[in-house]
Amino acid sequence: MIRETLLLALRAIRRNVLRSSLTILGIVIGVASVIAMVTLGGGATAQVSSEIASLGSNMLQVRPGQGFHGPGGARSAAPSFDRKDVEAIRGQVYGLEAVAPVSTAGLQAVSGNRNWSTSVLGTTNEYFDVRDWPLGSGRIFGEGELRSGKAVCILGTTVGRELFGDGDPLGASIRLEKLACTVIGILASKGQTSFGQDQDDVVIIPLRTFQRRIAGSTDVEAVYLSALDGVSTTSVKQDIEGLMRERRRIAEGKDDDFHVRDMQEIVTALTGTTRVLTALLGAVAAVSLLVGGIGIMNIMLVSVTERTREIGIRLAIGALERDVLLQFLIEAVVLSSFGGIFGILFGLLMALAGARAMSVPFILNPGIMVVAFLFSVAIGVAFGYFPARRAARLDPIDALRHE
Amino acid sequence: MNGRPDAAADAWNGVLVAFSGIVKTYGMGDATVHALRGIDLVIRRGEFLAVMGPSGSGKSTCMNILGCLDTPTSGTYLFQGIDVGALSREGRALLRRHRLGFVFQGFNLLNQSSALENVELPLIYRGLQPRERRRKAREALEAVGLLDRQSHTPGELSGGQQQRVAIARAMVIEPALLLADEPTGNLDSGSSREIMELLTAFNEDRGITIVMVTHDGNMAAYANRTIHFLDGRIDSEVQNGDEPT
Numbered sequence A: 001m002i003r004e005t006l007l008l009a010l011r012a013i014r015r016n017v018l019r020s021s022l023t024i025l026g027i028v029i030g031v032a033s034v035i036a037m038v039t040l041g042g043g044a045t046a047q048v049s050s051e052i053a054s055l056g057s058n059m060l061q062v063r064p065g066q067g068f069h070g071p072g073g074a075r076s077a078a079p080s081f082d083r084k085d086v087e088a089i090r091g092q093v094y095g096l097e098a099v100a101p102v103s104t105a106g107l108q109a110v111s112g113n114r115n116w117s118t119s120v121l122g123t124t125n126e127y128f129d130v131r132d133w134p135l136g137s138g139r140i141f142g143e144g145e146l147r148s149g150k151a152v153c154i155l156g157t158t159v160g161r162e163l164f165g166d167g168d169p170l171g172a173s174i175r176l177e178k179l180a181c182t183v184i185g186i187l188a189s190k191g192q193t194s195f196g197q198d199q200d201d202v203v204i205i206p207l208r209t210f211q212r213r214i215a216g217s218t219d220v221e222a223v224y225l226s227a228l229d230g231v232s233t234t235s236v237k238q239d240i241e242g243l244m245r246e247r248r249r250i251a252e253g254k255d256d257d258f259h260v261r262d263m264q265e266i267v268t269a270l271t272g273t274t275r276v277l278t279a280l281l282g283a284v285a286a287v288s289l290l291v292g293g294i295g296i297m298n299i300m301l302v303s304v305t306e307r308t309r310e311i312g313i314r315l316a317i318g319a320l321e322r323d324v325l326l327q328f329l330i331e332a333v334v335l336s337s338f339g340g341i342f343g344i345l346f347g348l349l350m351a352l353a354g355a356r357a358m359s360v361p362f363i364l365n366p367g368i369m370v371v372a373f374l375f376s377v378a379i380g381v382a383f384g385y386f387p388a389r390r391a392a393r394l395d396p397i398d399a400l401r402h403e
Numbered sequence B: 001m002n003g004r005p006d007a008a009a010d011a012w013n014g015v016l017v018a019f020s021g022i023v024k025t026y027g028m029g030d031a032t033v034h035a036l037r038g039i040d041l042v043i044r045r046g047e048f049l050a051v052m053g054p055s056g057s058g059k060s061t062c063m064n065i066l067g068c069l070d071t072p073t074s075g076t077y078l079f080q081g082i083d084v085g086a087l088s089r090e091g092r093a094l095l096r097r098h099r100l101g102f103v104f105q106g107f108n109l110l111n112q113s114s115a116l117e118n119v120e121l122p123l124i125y126r127g128l129q130p131r132e133r134r135r136k137a138r139e140a141l142e143a144v145g146l147l148d149r150q151s152h153t154p155g156e157l158s159g160g161q162q163q164r165v166a167i168a169r170a171m172v173i174e175p176a177l178l179l180a181d182e183p184t185g186n187l188d189s190g191s192s193r194e195i196m197e198l199l200t201a202f203n204e205d206r207g208i209t210i211v212m213v214t215h216d217g218n219m220a221a222y223a224n225r226t227i228h229f230l231d232g233r234i235d236s237e238v239q240n241g242d243e244p245t
């Protein structure tokens, strides 16, 4: 009986291929966005965690201002750090491996007739330790170069490629606005962050050079530091917070005007952004699944009306109410399952394309595929029930008389 | 008596159907239509009964009640001793499934399905396995001479052929009662004669009780007995000589 009903449903759907395809479009879109979003999200999460692992989970950042506002956020209101703050942290906080002051600016780098706009970062050699970022070729800054603010620089691979093509940048001279500096080293390639930001698009110069020749002040934008192995970042964070409150004379009960972020917070900030995206796509999916369900209900009602006579014949020759109910319910479920299957395939294709474009890994999640399929079946049942019941309740005489 | 052995009917002394005081009204108040004004009717097992009468006299209403498709406003209907009035909608559907066959003026075949599938349909609802179902349906199609057309859809068949498929569909469950409401109403005289010969053969060879509505005296002549409806009542009754008792 079920087998016959299933064949019947497939035949009814095949008879109206175009109509059936349009009917399931809503479900296809809904399921596809869920699948794409979860698959991409899974890939991004996996990448973030592997990135965190490669960064070292023992890194911390200290910035003026409150919380994580991104570049140029509420930072400006709070007083900046300077060299003395960096020395105080280095001298008074226990368990530090390396401490690097950092200042940045977006600038145009020029070499001959080529130019490339990039981010210039003024810091010390300890930055390479904190970020666990070795040089690919050349050398790090010399003590004298750091102390006297020499015009030397170390290029990220992207900048090297953009300014010199296949040529060797080592020893060449580039211009950062009015500052002409000699290339002494090339960083190893680090690739993109999970947001698609190219970490190799950077020029690193000594902090003092940055302060004198570019910023024109002795401010330090942020302090990057790493804890020794086996030292808890939480205790380091607390120590820094205590120290900075004291140095900045923040009265008891007042909020900090600086912020110490550990990797956990950076992860939360990153996933927080993906969570907003997930919620947004989730809403799109929910709406299109609802619309898809209503579409199925609508088309099933049309189908019941079109086939009133057929229903009358079936009822006359011995179909029970539940036979007719089952017939139309199965038809609705077959429709919505097709929507689910095509949605899953389409969603995986979207995820594959998205993973390529954002260069995150493509990780199949069988669980969500099963859930999405079951959900589309459930939509068929929920929205097919009303039309099916209408068909089953038809009066056989009226139905037979129907033209 | 040329009927099949049927315990329930035998206990009833050969009576298959008994109507007493069957009344059917449609609508209410001023708009009330009295379709049947009190029908008393006994149909014996193995009988071939023709029903005649002017249009609107209540023939189809009577057939619908006989076929358990409709319920009377008042009166009692006993089918093989079962009080149909006491049955639920599902009970009546089961009675149709197991005991009743229908042939309509407009054929009422499923247009998207082949002749064979149409004949198989009642057997699907009876829960037969596919192989058994196909065998029985082929037999029924062979009995109406259409085995070679089994894979044709109704659209590819003539009116007479469609009606023969419909008869095969009604006969395949070997019903206790076959109801045919103007089965030849849409057919030419040649096809009509073929249909009547088929019905007569089923009645005589298999002992299936038949009630047939017709406007054509030539068709009614195939029956054992003819009743005439007039304005919701049975107006007259004629025995055709070879009555089965």
Ligand SMILES: Nc1ncnc2c1ncn2[C@@H]1O[C@H](COP(=O)(O)OP(=O)(O)O)[C@@H](O)[C@H]1O
Residues within 6 Å of the ligand: B026, B027, B033, B034, B035, B053, B054, B055, B056, B057, B058, B059, B060, B061, B062
């Ligand atoms: N569903 C209905 N609603 C209202 N009146 C009906 C309905 N069915 C039949 N009738 C009326 O009942 C009377 C008998 O109809 P019917 O049994 O179809 O007559 P016949 O088949 O003899 O032509 C007619 O007057 C018809 O208009």
Ligand SMILES: [Mg+2]
Residues within 6 Å of the ligand: B059, B060, B061
């Ligand atoms: Mg009629």
